[in-house]
Each structure stands twice: as C-alpha cells, then as structure tokens.
Amino acid sequence: MAARRITVVRVPGSHEVPWAAQALASGGRRDCVIGLGVLIGGDTSHHEMVGTSVSHALQRVALARARPSSTV
Numbered sequence: 001m002a003a004r005r006i007t008v009v010r011v012p013g014s015h016e017v018p019w020a021a022q023a024l025a026s027g028g029r030r031d032c033v034i035g036l037g038v039l040i041g042g043d044t045s046h047h048e049m050v051g052t053s054v055s056h057a058l059q060r061v062a063l064a065r066a067r068p069s070s071t072v
Contacts, residue, residue: 014039014050018057025065033061 007030009020014037021033035058039047 013037014054017054018061021058022061022065025061 007024009024011017011020017035017037021035024030024033035054037054039051041047
C-alpha cells in the first residue's frame with residue numbers, strides 16, 4: 001500500500017482513540033481503521049481498565065460503521 005493512502009491522526013491519550021476512529025470511519029472511504037495506543041502498567045490495574053474501555057469502544061465503532069477495526 002502506498003504511504004500516501006495512509007492517514008495518521010494523533011490524539012492526546014488512549015481514551016481519545018475511539019473518537020478518532022469513529023471520525024475516520026464516518027468520513028470518506030476507508031478500508032479499515034487501526035487504533036494504536038500505549039498503556040503503561042503500574043502498581044494499580046488502571047491500565048487494564050483503560051485498555052478494556054478503549055477496546056470495547058473501538059468494537060462499537062466497528063459494528064456501527066460496518067468497518068473492520070483493530071487495536072494494537
């Protein structure tokens with residue numbers, strides 16, 4: 001795939017990834033949307049809760065927009 005066909009959108013945090021995915025899936029023709037984020041584990045399970053929340057939100061975007069979606 002040519003690099004010019006890839007759109008990169010940066011967001012301030014992991015919770016904004018589903019919002020950006022929805023915006024991309026809603027506007028224009030896209031074959032797929034890939035959400036990429038980094039969660040750093042610490043002494044609490046906060047990173048697991050954020051990861052679960054974001055994964056579920058991305059799945060809802062994929063189902064609502066009928067576009068494949070994945071998290072990496």
